[in-house]
Amino acid sequence: MNEQTLKRIAEALERLSPPPAPPTDLSSFPAYHWNGTGLAAVHDFKPLPLELIVGADRQKAELFENCRRHASGAAAHDVLLWGARGMGKSALAKSVVAALQENGFFIALVEAASSQLTSLPTLFEELGASGRRYLLFIDDISFEPHDQNARLLRSLLEGGVEARPNNVRLCVTSNHRNIVERDSSDQADAMNARDAIDDSLALADRFGLKLGFQYPNQDDYLHMVASYASHFDLDWDEADALGFAQGRGGRSGRIAWHYTIELAGCAGRKI
Template sequence: MEKIVAKLLIYGDLPEDSILMELSRVSRDLHSNNYSKEDLISRCFKQVKRLLELATECAFDNNLWQSYLTYLLIMDENPFSLTCEKVGSREGSVNHFATSDFHAFRELFNYDFSEIENTLEIDCFSCITNYKAIEKPELMYNKNVSEKVGFLAGNLRKADSDEAFFKGVTEFYKKIGVGAFGLNKAFRLREQSDGKIEFVPINNMDRVVLDDLVGYEIQKQKLIANTRAFVEGKKANNVLLFGDSGTGKSTSIKAIVNEFYGDGLRMIEIYKYQFRQLSQLISQIKNRNYKFIIYMDDLSFEEDESDYKFLKAVIEGGVETKPDNILIYATSNRRHLIRETWNDRRDVEQDGDIHRSDTMEEKLSLANRFGVTIGYYKPSRQEYYTIVKELADRSGIDITNEELCLEADRWELNHGGVSGRTAQQFINHLLGK
């Protein structure tokens, strides 16, 4: 194995502590004839355990070794894989080196572990190459990762030549992508010790769709139209969803990501304290072959907060133009995002119907940079009943409309008033009885 791994060039920069590199060193030490049998067995078991942990996290099945190698190919963001993601495979000298690497991976795909097993008297590798996973709920793993790794591993298993292997991998890069962005739909930011940021996948994102949100048809259509234009490469605007709490603003954003995920849409959730990292975030995603929504939930600022100025510069007004593959979607209970007081009007100059106020203009300028603003307001009493009835029907609750509405009224009196969220909480209450 160590001789095969040594041939890797484009994909040769693997972490020294990766499973593949650790096992290649086990093979090297085994062939040196100067080793401790117990030590090599312990090292093998340690890597097999790591492989089982990854398989559990990603729901790998059948041949875990091949699934792992496929996962390495998908996650390796190198100049070749990133270029294939952007434009597909092209004629060029780099293909010679890539084909050589894929030949090595084909050898690894079909690697015979019998020498290691026979010498060390273990059978763990035979087990993981014919593995049956325990059935488990989808919430325990990332289904997107499981399906895509399984799909590519199946194709590569059938590849009968280096050229077929090359075609399978590069077509996957072009169609699906490479790295975490290729396998996941939503991310959060995490700052590393050196100040750089990393994208952490959100594995348990709600699988809500827009049809799950009862009512608000006009609002949903505006959001769909803007997002569809965005993923199709047309001009689109940043979006601000504002209005009363519990009306479905955040749910609409999640549903939009779920709906357009197959079209290359990805979401990155960011919090106010991370606004200073916006420029770094954008620089890392601006050249990727995806459309990104930078999502800011419950966005608002108090008078003494100034972080909104970082956001203003990014949206519009900075020296560097915001890339075409990035939009900002925000939700807020405040129409103008920044808290306003009557003191803001002290410097107003009246001239007919026109006012000039530096303070007010400063505060309004952020909200005005969202090209699409969509209002979500509390439903009327009758609309509330409609939402409750629809949710009850979907949940299979067998109760008369009269009794349902009466109980819904009693519930909302003690639970924040009429809203879609209150209606869902009421239905959850009934289901829990």
């Protein structure tokens, strides 16, 4: 077999099994996305300025302080943000990290889907070898009763052999306070009722900081609209803002943001 034939065989084998991609630089980007097998840098990480998130001042202050402690290397909690849809839970997590970065803290956001929990030990191994601090953000998570993934996450948070490393803290959002939905058949059985409640609370109790979000009253909703409109220099009307919310089924931070987009669009402006 001549040299040219060997070269063609080697090239064919390389095409069938390409070399692994180089590792992602974990020191240069503000945010990353975990796809279950690797990290991809998020180049266009531009969350809302933290001061624009209004109507949840206590939650904002507590989350910022907890993440500031973590970013500085001090002890900090894993966080559960729970409650009403569209109230800025995910926006707040991202804005807090961006605000810390603006203040010189060496921290990054890593976003993972709730469907990728089984791959988190691999992610933890990669992040744990880095000298940076990370907030692992998992949005909109919930489990059916007896879902084994709930126990996996519980183990990763505390006490498991593959628990998350010290330079990583989790921030999870859920519409359910206990993350695990209640099983009505279990609750109906007097012998299982206590066990069912304990199991549903066991995961949520692993989060040292739990912050609830409720739908805003009228004044709070208008305060949200005013904050957005002022920031983008948009004219608006209270009656129009309330009518916009009524037409979309209720008030929330997301509806206030959608109204702001509508104002900007009508004015021919970009946001």
